[in-house]
Amino acid sequence: MEKIMNTNYRSVNENSSVFDAVKIMNENRLYGLIVKDNEGKDVGLISERSIIKRFIPRNKKPDEVQIKYVMRKPIPKVPSSYDVRDAAAYLSENGLERCAVVDSTGKVVGIITLTDLSRYLSRASIVDVLLSHRTKDYKHLCPKCGVGVLVPVYDQKGEIKVFRCSNPACDYEE
Template identity: 30%
Template sequence: MSEGKKIIRAEDVLEKKVVFIDGMATSRDAAAKMRSEKCRCLLVEKRHPDDAWGIVVVQDFIKGVLVAGRSPQEVHIYEIMTKPVITVPADMDIRYVARLLFHAGIRRAPVEKNGEMIGVISLSSLILDNDLF
């Protein structure tokens, strides 16, 4: 990075909307929530304070419901979600965010600040939502 150029952090490019869902919800309910909220992922709520966060993304519905030939009304989110979820610190330089997401093989991750989920960052937001390119 050249001298004098501002470091862009995860919190500078994240999508501020975080949508939560209970792991006991059905995949049909979750898909309806994603449509109504116009989001690409849902953060699965913790069951208790010591629990880990989960995440469900579009690919989870494809793999766990459609490809598996299962009924959306009978598949619960806890069956198809990823848990624990990889989170990104709000102050992380986006160069490292890109590396983390790429090497982990994921497209998006929740952004955490002071123990709270403040948004979601995706590979496409790194490219499309800032002045890197």
């Protein structure tokens, strides 16, 4: 995985706005960024798809919404010891186009994408893996109970007002 992954990734703080994160994406032609908390811990991943799914439906200005409410979390990741097929399976099963690669201590050391992996897969696998990205959705696990998934709650206009935990025993919202 070390040879394939992109080690030239960029990070943003989870309190940065969508506006600032997209500026970094556009200026560097990087369409996925690692998100860190104030202690420098890797806490999530922001991508084009997460902005389309979790930011636009809130109907707010990009500088009004912090990345922590939009990012994929917990951070989708594979160990650097995974082989190409394991990593492709992980992305495919989770409906992801990219994820972090972590070393044995859990530290992010790179980002891997379907495009990177497609160099090393058979033709049949490439197609399976690429198509999975269209049909599956990444599930946001509740950071409080760890059991439910975060589901959007809409108002009459169709705007997302809040994401709520699907576990009836949990009251988490964001």
